[in-house]
Amino acid sequence: MKSPRRQADRRAATVTALLDATIDSLVEVGYAGTTTRSVAERAGVSQGAQQHYFRTKTDLVDAAMIRLVEQLVADANAQPIDADNEAERAAALLDRLWEIHNLPITPAVFELFNVARTDPEIATQVKAALARGMDAIRTIAHALLPTFAARPDFDDTIDIIVATVRGTVIIAAIPGADTLHSPWPKLKEHLLAQVITDPAVAVSSAAHTN
Secondary structure, eight states: OOOHHHHHHHHHHHHHHHHHHHHHHHHHHHHHHOOHHHHHHHHTSOHHHHHHHOOSHHHHHHHHHHHHHHHHHHHHHSSOOOOSSHHHHHHHHHHHHHHHTTSTTHHHHHHHHHHHTTOHHHHHHHHHHHHHHHHHHHHHHHHHOHHHHTSTTHHHHHHHHHHHHHHHHHHHTSTTGGGGSOOHHHHHHHHHHHHOOOHHHHHHHGGGOO
């Protein structure tokens, strides 16, 4: 007879495999091409086992969205940003945001953005995931940049930066469209100027904007 601990571990492994397979499917074939059967095959489990944990495709995608956000937040916190001053930390934070939005799993998030436009159930989950993600980014930014965060428009600035990065990455994913906008170093230079408003620290950060 299997112990409760082994059964729990097996259930957790099955759920993880199914969610990872769902994310991979969203990246590779999109939402329309993702089916419960194909996800079960990717995960190496029976469709009966898949339906036991996630009854429908929407259930799978909802759970995968939560996992995606958890992974993105974990990546944001994975490596501490260690710099001599706030200007350098601001530059490093922008690079971290750019890296996160270019992770292999990020296209799955963008795929669900598009689906959410016409699917109310997915829209509810995407909205909640976006809120969690933005809260995490603002929390990190406040911790790293306490002086700049004291400005009343700081959260708006962070929102604008994230929106710019997100939009740039989405456009760059279109074959040949990456030339339609400035490269990241130039974008970073302009975005950093929105964060750093103190001339004294702006001068010390100049070397970190290229």
